[in-house]
Amino acid sequence: MNGKTDIIVVGTGAAGLFYALNIPPSKEILMITKRAVDESDSYLAQGGICVLRDEDDYDSFFEDTMKAGHYENDRASVDVMIRSSPEIITDLIDLGVAFEKKNGELAYTREGAHSRARILYHEDLTGKEITSKLLTQVKQRPNITIIENMAMVDLICQDNRCSGVVASDGTGAIHLYYSDYVVLATGGLGGLFHSSTNLAHLTGDAIAIALKRQIELENISYIQIHPTTLYSQKPGRRFLISESVRGEGAVLYNRKMQRFVDELLPRDLLTKAIHEQMEQEESDFVWLSMQDMGAEVITHRFPNIYQHCLEEGYDITRECIPVTPAQHYFMGGIKVDLDSLTSMAHLYAIGEISCNRVHGANRLASNSLLESLVFAKRAAKDTLDHYEIIKVHQATLDLDDYQNLEQLRRDYKTIILDEIERSKVIERIDKA
Ligand SMILES: Cc1cc2nc3c(=O)[nH]c(=O)nc-3n(C[C@H](O)[C@H](O)[C@H](O)COP(=O)(O)OP(=O)(O)OC[C@H]3O[C@@H](n4cnc5c(N)ncnc54)[C@H](O)[C@@H]3O)c2cc1C
Numbered sequence: 001m002n003g004k005t006d007i008i009v010v011g012t013g014a015a016g017l018f019y020a021l022n023i024p025p026s027k028e029i030l031m032i033t034k035r036a037v038d039e040s041d042s043y044l045a046q047g048g049i050c051v052l053r054d055e056d057d058y059d060s061f062f063e064d065t066m067k068a069g070h071y072e073n074d075r076a077s078v079d080v081m082i083r084s085s086p087e088i089i090t091d092l093i094d095l096g097v098a099f100e101k102k103n104g105e106l107a108y109t110r111e112g113a114h115s116r117a118r119i120l121y122h123e124d125l126t127g128k129e130i131t132s133k134l135l136t137q138v139k140q141r142p143n144i145t146i147i148e149n150m151a152m153v154d155l156i157c158q159d160n161r162c163s164g165v166v167a168s169d170g171t172g173a174i175h176l177y178y179s180d181y182v183v184l185a186t187g188g189l190g191g192l193f194h195s196s197t198n199l200a201h202l203t204g205d206a207i208a209i210a211l212k213r214q215i216e217l218e219n220i221s222y223i224q225i226h227p228t229t230l231y232s233q234k235p236g237r238r239f240l241i242s243e244s245v246r247g248e249g250a251v252l253y254n255r256k257m258q259r260f261v262d263e264l265l266p267r268d269l270l271t272k273a274i275h276e277q278m279e280q281e282e283s284d285f286v287w288l289s290m291q292d293m294g295a296e297v298i299t300h301r302f303p304n305i306y307q308h309c310l311e312e313g314y315d316i317t318r319e320c321i322p323v324t325p326a327q328h329y330f331m332g333g334i335k336v337d338l339d340s341l342t343s344m345a346h347l348y349a350i351g352e353i354s355c356n357r358v359h360g361a362n363r364l365a366s367n368s369l370l371e372s373l374v375f376a377k378r379a380a381k382d383t384l385d386h387y388e389i390i391k392v393h394q395a396t397l398d399l400d401d402y403q404n405l406e407q408l409r410r411d412y413k414t415i416i417l418d419e420i421e422r423s424k425v426i427e428r429i430d431k432a
Pocket of ligand 1: 010011012013014015016032033034035037039040041042043044045046047048049050126127150151152153185186187188197198199201202203204205206240328329350351352353365366367368369370372
């Protein structure tokens with residue numbers, strides 16, 4: 001199918017789906033996604049989603065976010081995210097999302113670097129609960145079409161204005177989709193790394209395309225390593241052991257079974273301490289113990305982690321598990337303003353691929369789903385407030401450039417990794 005629609009959304013994670021739900025049925029939306037519709041990192045989120053509990057919580061939520069981000073966060077972005085959080089949670093509940101409750105009231109948990117319990121959750125499958133409910137709603141909207149296994153390989157643009165997407169269905173067929181607006185919601189770039197908690201197909205393609213099309217990027221060397229993933233010698237995605245496990249009392253041990261660190265440090269500091277410990281011991285992992293929580297709490301609160309570890313041969317109610325840091329999150333990305341508009345007209349970026357500097361140099365746990373939803377909703381509002389129809393000019397593209405997908409993937413990977421290295425050098429010079 002080649003044709004024109006009103007809005008194209010690239011990516012069907014929480015950000016893309018929530019954007020689409022915030023656009024009225026009068027606008028036609030085409031969503032494309034590289035794999036199956038439910039293959040997104042949003043489905044994998046375990047720990048939860050932050051919310052401002054009450055006015056008294058504002059200062060400490062703000063400070064926790066800034067401190068975790070090494071005060072490199074954009075203060076206005078942080079303020080918008082925190083202030084919008086109660087409204088977003090109400091939206092989610094209205095859309096059918098079920099958060100854990102105690103005595104009829106919402107239950108809150110705590111994770112590393114949070115000074116207060118302010119995280120809503122659904123077992124240890126919060127991402128699946130939220131994203132599957134968003135997807136159910138999207139599927140009921142007649143104005144939204146989803147095409148699976150369709151990868152964006154380029155943007156159609158002219159004079160710094162975006163008017164569509166070049167996509168490949170993997171069979172060698174190239175599709176040109178034109179639209180008034182394009183929204184990039186393509187998630188992170190963990191698939192570029194040997195060891196990551198992300199799905200392998202999330203390779204930051206939009207970053208390579210942005211570089212090619214001179215769209216501004218921000219902080220692209222800011223890549224978060226999660227301190228605790230289940231150590232395994234098998235290849236493939238690393239299984240995350242959520243921060244909320246430590247928030248609920250799990251502890252870390254070195255080889256001598258001694259605690260060596262405050263388990264609730266921000267992610268980057270804890271990762272550093274674990275790496276130092278592993279180096280000292282010449283080991284590939286440290287130990288994590290959940291036993292003191294008791295079997296009932298473990299199996300009720302963390303059923304997914306319990307089950308996965310059991311399948312890997314560890315009974316976490318009775319024994320420690322080996323854990324090691326792995327790539328987890330991308331704080332940098334395509335530079336956007338508070339309404340998620342990029343430096344290119346008619347092009348928005350939302351979710352993990354975007355960077356409004358809300359996370360600064362390091363993301364606070366459970367701020368990511370929240371950020372994705374808050375700024376997706378703002379992007380939708382901004383699209384509608386400034387809606388302008390584009391007269392389509394047929395793109396002058398050489399489609400041969402996209403025929404060899406494997407080569408294109410390798411090229412994009414090299415482009416991104418080189419840019420990350422270049423950006424690290426500039427950062428070092430800036431800080432010297
Ligand atoms: C294991 C794990 C646990 C996490 N736990 C939490 C948590 O507890 N709380 C929290 O706040 N955050 C958590 N996060 C982070 C959070 O899940 C993500 O940052 C967030 O869901 C990103 O949403 P998104 O919509 O931007 O991207 P995603 O949900 O990753 O969706 C990206 C979409 O883009 C599509 N796509 C990518 N490239 C292309 C392309 N070239 N063409 C077409 N489609 C493309 C993908 O197929 C996918 O549909 C966790 C992440 C992981 C990996």
